[in-house]
Amino acid sequence: MRPVHCNVYAALFGCALFLFCGFVPVVRAQEGAGPRATVLEEVEALVPEIRRLSMALWSYAETALVEHRSAGALIDVLAREGFTVERGVAGMPTAFVATYGQGAPVIGILAEYDALPGVGNAPVPERRAREDGVDRGHGCGHNLFGAGSVGAALALKRAMAAHGLPGTVRLYGTPAEETVVGxxxxxKAGLFDDLDAALEWHPGTETAVRNQPGRAMNNFTVEFFGQAAHGASDPWNGRSALDAVELMNHGVNLMREHVYPETRIHYVITDGGGAPNVVPEYARVWYYVRDINRERVERFYDWILKIAEGAALATRTEHRVFLTTGVHEYNLNRPLQEALQRNLERVGPPVFTEEEQDFARRLQRFLGVQEDGFRTEIKPLADAPEPPSGGSTDVAEVSYITPTAGFSVTTAAANIPWHSWAATACHGTEAGVKGAVVAARVIALTGVDLLTDAGLRTRARDFFREKTGGKPYQPPIPKDQPPPLPETTGGD
Incomplete structure (x- = not known):
């Protein structure tokens, strides 16, 4: 299956290739003949592969825990390059770990590749369905995330081989980020325990090192079990599971007055009965509760569980709670952030053509938002962490096991809604691929720094230990709980 492309992007291929390749002689002059120069030259050699993978994953657009073709495409490239690949790790068929080298230091690179349901779109600046009928889409840009991270791992491996650098590079194929699972x-399976550091990036509407912790979260469902009856003939014989869901939701909505401004609680009713004239004997509601740290999430989670218990008592129903997943807030690591910032400024932001900027402005015009095009500046790294914003990420779990840092690169037009068809459209274009190439360069450079600079590793580890107080990582989910695979949850 191949994605549908605008003719303008095919016409711009030669220009884009010139812009990519024009980076190489400048790099060579600035970096000399060492591993940093080599790793950047290898990224340039890998641009066609990064582009191919980006477009393949965009075309597949597979959702959480069913990313079989997407994971397979990344695995095939890594295996051909000489990585040893362990598939199906942690009980998830689409999770994998690809390893090159041996011994310390061990540097991890995270790769995501899951798409979102219902946000598919052709790569055009208007709402238009794909010609192949696929309605899923990479509204978060994980096609670029996976391709850029793999490109960085391949370049780092080649530089290690060329310069005899000791150590290990490990590419983690992490599924189901959108459901905060992978x-x-x-x-929980201990796959990150021996890392000296982990690096990650994310597509976005700006180019910046991550400097805010996001929110901790619990993702859970509550099921209610009642008794069916005829809604008109004998409703007195029924016990409505839907009444229990509605009563629970009402209680939570009253609770909102008494939580902190940073707290976020959202829900959807995923099953509310089958017909109006049947008292629903089964109903289910799906909740997220988020806050600035695990302690506050657990506090409000316990409160919501008491509301659920009260709703069951009031409606004479039974109930069951399943905690699907949970995450911490992101544990920022300043030494790694500063290393990423230096390399991000060294590499520079994506360079967009006027035609690409016109695409972004036309998309913004269609949406009725400010027509700023693609952002082209690099955001400075503030002296202190910024306030929590946005949602939650399972990268946070890695950040409580090993020093971790990440950054974003502009891949989508400014001001557009994220997790939307508009973001999907941007992520299927050459402009989006440029962001993945920038990310590959930054990760590859920082990977070389971590392999060769013991002082950086020590500073990152010392900072990590000070922030965590030396406490071992505690998973937010039960120790023996298996992943919520589609076969057990009723679909992706």
């Missing part, structure tokens, strides 16, 4: 269960 890394949680991989962390």
């Amino acid at each position: 890394k949680v269960y991989m962390a």
Whole structure:
């Protein structure tokens, strides 16, 4: 299956290739003949592969825990390059770990590749379905995330081989980030325990090192079990599971007055009965509760569980709670952030053509938002962490096991809604691929720094230990709980 592309992007291929390749002689002059120069030259050699993988994953658009073709595409490239690949790790068929080298230091690179349901779109600046009928889409850009991270791992491996650098590079194929699952269960399985550091990036509407911790979260469902009856003939014989869900939701909505401004609680009713004239004997509601740290999440989670218990008592129903997953807030690591910032400024942001900027402005015009095009500046790294914003990420679990840092690169037009068809459209274009190439360069450079600079590793580890107080990582989910695979949850 191949993605549908605008003719303008095919016409711009030669121009884009010139912009990519024009980076190489400048790099060689600035970096000399060492491993940093080599790793950047290898990224340039890998640009066609990064582009191919980006477009393949965009075309597949597979959702959480069913990313079989996407994971397979990344695995095939890594295996051909000489990585040893362990598939199906942590009980998830689409999770994998690819390893090159041996011994310390061990540097991890995270790769995501799951898409979102319902946000598919052709790579055009308007709402238009794909010609192949696929309605899923990479509204978060994980096609670029996976391709860029793999490109960085391949370049780092080649530089290690060329310069005889000791150590290990490990590419983690982490599924189901959109449902905040993959890394949680991989962390619980101990797959990150021996890392000296981990690096990650994410597509976005700006180019910046991550400097805010996001929110901790619990993702859970509550099921209610009642008794069916005829809604008109004998409703007195029924016990409505839907009444219990509605009563629970009402209680939570009253609770909102008494939580902190940073707290976020959202829910959807995933099953509310089958017909109006049947008292629903089964109903289910799906909740997220988020806050600035695990302690506050657990506090409000316990409160919501008491509301659920009260709703069951009031409606004479039974109930069952399943904690699907949970995450911490992101544990920022300043030495690694500073290393990423230096390399991000060294590499520079993506360079967009006027045609690509016109695409972004036309998309913004269609959406009725400010027509700023693609952002082209690099955001400075503030002296202190910024306030929590946005949602939650399972990268946070890795950050409580080993020093971890990440960054974003502009891959989508400014001001557009994220997790939307508009972001999907951007992530299927050459402009999006440019962001993946920038990310590959930054990760590859920082990987070389971590392999060759013991002082950086020590500073990152000391900072990590000070922030965590030396406490071992505690998974937010039960120790013996298996991943919520589609076969057991009723679908992806």
